[in-house]
Amino acid sequence: MNQGICSTSACQGRAAAVGRWSALIGGGTLAIFGLTRRSKSGVALAAAGGALAYLGATVALGARQFFATSTVLLNCSPEEIYRFWHNFENLPLFMRHLESVTQTGPRSSRWVALGPAGARIRWNAEILLERENELIAWRSVEGSEIGIDGSVEFLQSNRGTLVTAIVSYSPPGGAVGKMVARIFGKDPNFMMRQDLRRLKALIETGEIPTTEGQSHGPRSAVAAAAKLFDPDRPLRRGLTNRGPFGQKRGIA
Amino acid sequence: MGTEKMTVESVPDPAILNPRDAIVRITSTCICGSDLHLYNGLVPTMEQGDIIGHEFMGEVVEVGAGIRSDKLKVGDRVVVPFTIACGRCFFCQRELWSCCDNSNPNYWIAEALMGYSPSGLFGYTHMMGGYAGGQAQFARVPFADVGPLKVPLGIPDDKLVFLSDIFPTGYFGAVNCQIEAGDTVAIWGCGPVGQFAIRSAFMLGAERVIAIDRLPYRLRMAEQAGAEIINYEEVDDVVQLLKDMTGNIGPDSCMDAVGMEAHGHGFLYLMDKAKQAARIESDRPVALRECIQACRKGGTVSVPGVYSGFDDALPMGAFMNKGLTMKSGQTHMMRYMRPLLERIERGEIDPSFVISHRAPLSEAPEMYRVFRDKQQDCTKVVLDPWAQIAA
Numbered sequence A: 001m002n003q004g005i006c007s008t009s010a011c012q013g014r015a016a017a018v019g020r021w022s023a024l025i026g027g028g029t030l031a032i033f034g035l036t037r038r039s040k041s042g043v044a045l046a047a048a049g050g051a052l053a054y055l056g057a058t059v060a061l062g063a064r065q066f067f068a069t070s071t072v073l074l075n076c077s078p079e080e081i082y083r084f085w086h087n088f089e090n091l092p093l094f095m096r097h098l099e100s101v102t103q104t105g106p107r108s109s110r111w112v113a114l115g116p117a118g119a120r121i122r123w124n125a126e127i128l129l130e131r132e133n134e135l136i137a138w139r140s141v142e143g144s145e146i147g148i149d150g151s152v153e154f155l156q157s158n159r160g161t162l163v164t165a166i167v168s169y170s171p172p173g174g175a176v177g178k179m180v181a182r183i184f185g186k187d188p189n190f191m192m193r194q195d196l197r198r199l200k201a202l203i204e205t206g207e208i209p210t211t212e213g214q215s216h217g218p219r220s221a222v223a224a225a226a227k228l229f230d231p232d233r234p235l236r237r238g239l240t241n242r243g244p245f246g247q248k249r250g251i252a
Numbered sequence B: 001m002g003t004e005k006m007t008v009e010s011v012p013d014p015a016i017l018n019p020r021d022a023i024v025r026i027t028s029t030c031i032c033g034s035d036l037h038l039y040n041g042l043v044p045t046m047e048q049g050d051i052i053g054h055e056f057m058g059e060v061v062e063v064g065a066g067i068r069s070d071k072l073k074v075g076d077r078v079v080v081p082f083t084i085a086c087g088r089c090f091f092c093q094r095e096l097w098s099c100c101d102n103s104n105p106n107y108w109i110a111e112a113l114m115g116y117s118p119s120g121l122f123g124y125t126h127m128m129g130g131y132a133g134g135q136a137q138f139a140r141v142p143f144a145d146v147g148p149l150k151v152p153l154g155i156p157d158d159k160l161v162f163l164s165d166i167f168p169t170g171y172f173g174a175v176n177c178q179i180e181a182g183d184t185v186a187i188w189g190c191g192p193v194g195q196f197a198i199r200s201a202f203m204l205g206a207e208r209v210i211a212i213d214r215l216p217y218r219l220r221m222a223e224q225a226g227a228e229i230i231n232y233e234e235v236d237d238v239v240q241l242l243k244d245m246t247g248n249i250g251p252d253s254c255m256d257a258v259g260m261e262a263h264g265h266g267f268l269y270l271m272d273k274a275k276q277a278a279r280i281e282s283d284r285p286v287a288l289r290e291c292i293q294a295c296r297k298g299g300t301v302s303v304p305g306v307y308s309g310f311d312d313a314l315p316m317g318a319f320m321n322k323g324l325t326m327k328s329g330q331t332h333m334m335r336y337m338r339p340l341l342e343r344i345e346r347g348e349i350d351p352s353f354v355i356s357h358r359a360p361l362s363e364a365p366e367m368y369r370v371f372r373d374k375q376q377d378c379t380k381v382v383l384d385p386w387a388q389i390a391a
Helices: A016-037 A040-058 A078-086 A088-093 A174-184 A188-205 A221-227 B033-039 B107-114 B157-164 B166-175 B192-203 B216-224 B238-245 B267-277 B286-294 B316-321 B333-345 B361-372
Strands: A066-074 A098-103 A108-114 A120-131 A135-140 A147-157 A160-170 B022-031 B055-063 B077-080 B138-141 B184-188 B208-213 B228-231 B253-256 B300-303 B325-328 B357-360 B381-384
Touching (some): B166 B300, B166 B333, B184 B286, B192 B216, B208 B238, B267 B286, B286 B300, B357 B361
Parallel strands (some): B208 B228
Antiparallel strands (some): A120 A135, A135 A147, B022 B138
């Protein structure tokens, strides 16, 4: 049922048309399936499918197309999370591989992601579509080092707001492509899930839980080596929890 | 520093890392039975250099910018619960504090093992957050405006420090027994949690409590609280004896206050021991099997004992066909800390009865061994992080 959400390997090397149509058809199927469920998860599925189909329909896909998607339930109102997300400059607070996002106009922004060894990938994005408290979709524009598009949907439920984020990206070849592969790792959906988990903690509690920087006794070489295989490892140290989230929150 | 290798090291003082952190100068800290599972190397995702300890109290010496002064301020005397809770997620708002969704930075590791992650814990593996623990002079306490219980100055540490874990945990175990007036409760394990569970079961209206262990000094302590006792090493069949003691009805509730390192006898126990040593079974669920077997039809099995992973040969046939209920969980600490403090203040219970050993923190490695091997009638060790080694 998640045929539209391609894994890294499944999508590799597919022609543009195939990627595009699979997103369109898969997303559409997902949406229809979700709508027939008449349950909360069904609604979430429909939302995810709809967004995917939307991407398929609107985004010009490159030679290789990857997707990362995840859903999280936030204990807040759609207004609150929409406002937070709509200021793209907030995204690096919980998206571990973003160094900065700068708003350059009401609908345009400049993004910088951090790759291995301090390398940077830059792109410019514009908002394609926004529906207040419901949906934001954006895409990269000309002059970018990478084609990367995203959408996020906010759906009110009786337990808070269901947030579904989808990023689709088509890395170029060469060094930048390799860097992108390193950033997204083996499992783009895992990375997205971790990002949304950090978003949930940030929105609900005002901070992201961490132990980075706490005291400990002497570590062994084995533990240090094991850290290299931690799938949630930031590519550079000190990237988590930059600056506390100053805003006071009214929840609880 | 490795299985059965515990050392005391000097490390940098903890610092505030997040706005809702506080730093506590620890005045008393204890070794918990569950620390022995770590000591014996049976819980995955421990690393060399991890700071252990989750039963501690002390004085607040620093608070983060995100904490309102009416919640917590420098100078407050606090007992710190072993579970870390954000206070604002779906679970915290339903008082399922130990299921907090936001306090474990390594959520994904526990998620892989258990489907979802419980809350972060102090000093209890990286799977449970990797937070530095409280067998130390100072500790960093995350979400310090939710967990720590402010306690009055007039009561000594000895009476208060067990509010950090074992008193609420024993009480929660008794609550999970769903006791009705006149009930008989059987409790496997007369360690510190079992001792508090026995007393809590009486508080909650149990008519009889039957306590099961193998260590005479711990059984004596249970007897002093009014429990009938069974030394399982001296009887052929605990389950049959419990039937005999209850007119063939069985205890209304059975509590496993033992957990993953139960002792026992017979074929299944030897199999468990071998499989646990070979790491093909996480736990030795000897007590849990007996609880299920012994519990009366339609009764409740309560499991405050700690389990870590996957267990073999649980009598699910008995569990299903007798229509049992099982209740468990890490303790939802913030539900019980204040009411139990009030019981201490009213003089209804003095939790310090459980203390058998006191030592400076520097002697912790030796105390781990004494506690694990049940030498010197050891029930509970309280460590003073500031005392000098006795000459």
